[in-house]
Amino acid sequence: VTYGDQQQPMTARGPMGEFHELDTLMHAAHAEALDALAERIDVEERLRQMLGDVEDPQSEDREPGSSGT
Amino acid sequence: VLANEAFASFYQREYLRTVLYLLQAGASEADANDAAQEAMTQAYKRWDKIEVSHRAWVRRAAFSCYLRQQEKARRETPVVEPAPLRHGHGNPADDRDQEEQLWVVALLRRLPDQQRLVAALFYDGWSHEEIAEAFDKHVDTVRSNLRHARTRLKEMIKSEGTATGGDIR
Numbered sequence: 146v147t148y149g150d151q152q153q154p155m156t157a158r159g160p161m162g163e164f165h166e167l168d169t170l171m172h173a174a175h176a177e178a179l180d181a182l183a184e185r186i187d188v189e190e191r192l193r194q195m196l197g198d199v200e201d202p203q204s205e206d207r208e209p210g211s212s213g214t
Numbered sequence: 215v216l217a218n219e220a221f222a223s224f225y226q227r228e229y230l231r232t233v234l235y236l237l238q239a240g241a242s243e244a245d246a247n248d249a250a251q252e253a254m255t256q257a258y259k260r261w262d263k264i265e266v267s268h269r270a271w272v273r274r275a276a277f278s279c280y281l282r283q284q285e286k287a288r289r290e291t292p293v294v295e296p297a298p299l300r301h302g303h304g305n306p307a308d309d310r311d312q313e314e315q316l317w318v319v320a321l322l323r324r325l326p327d328q329q330r331l332v333a334a335l336f337y338d339g340w341s342h343e344e345i346a347e348a349f350d351k352h353v354d355t356v357r358s359n360l361r362h363a364r365t366r367l368k369e370m371i372k373s374e375g376t377a378t379g380g381d382i383r
Contacts, residue, residue, distance in 0.1 A: 164364045164368065167364055167367060167368045167371065168337075168364075170371070171318060171333075171337045171367065172337055172339075174317060174318035174321075174337075175234070175318055175337045175338060177315055177318070178234055178237075178315060178316050178318050178319060179230055179231065179234055180315075181315035181316060182230045182233060182234060183230055185243075186229075186230060186233065186247070188225070188226055188229050188230060189226075191225075191229060191247075191251060192222060192225050192226065192229070194251075195225075195251055195254055195255055195258070196258075198255070199255060199258060199259065
């Protein structure tokens with residue numbers, strides 16, 4: 146998943162708003178941060194782990210804080 | 215099956231965004247993962263009973279989980295410092311990469327609480343109305359918080375630039 150492709154700059158006051166440059170920069174930085182997290186965190190594995198724990202609570206013997214990375 | 219598919223799709227779309235939101239609130243990556251996972255688990259168990267927007271519900275639940283973690287840590291250790299962003303395991307190049315990739319987190323953490331949380335959702339693409347619903351606030355209050363946050367962010371970037379060399383006029 147490339148989060149950067151999903152982010153569209155948005156401003157409350159349109160392209161001429163006083164925060165347009167800031168918003169563009171911040172949206173891009175936000176997308177970049179999501180991409181960086183996506184490289185480190187295996188979301189599919191986290192989902193499988195979560196569903197496994199819900200369906201089989203006895204299996205909750207993993208260490209707290211394990212990020213699945 | 216349909217509910218499971220809906221949840222899986224929601225999870226894939228929202229999990230990392232929830233983690234990033236908690237990082238911006240001040241959580242460590244491990245705590246953010248734990249709180250996001252706990253919130254997702256709660257959402258899964260009551261998926262059809264959640265009456266507000268699922269993503270608003272999960273952000274609120276995740277933030278509550280994070281606050282509970284903080285409270286527990288505070289009881290065990292009197293002074294809790296904000297979690298460091300660096301997880302490069304001592305490798306300066308990894309530290310530098312991570313600092314650059316997550317500079318937006320470091321920047322938002324310097325805002326006052328309400329401004330920080332509102333700005334985090336705004337830059338995740340939420341509308342003023344959605345943010346107001348998530349925080350149970352009037353939309354004018356959200357607009358005001360956001361204006362203060364953006365003014366402050368603009369000042370910070372103007373005076374310091376960004377980790378990646380970006381700048382604004």
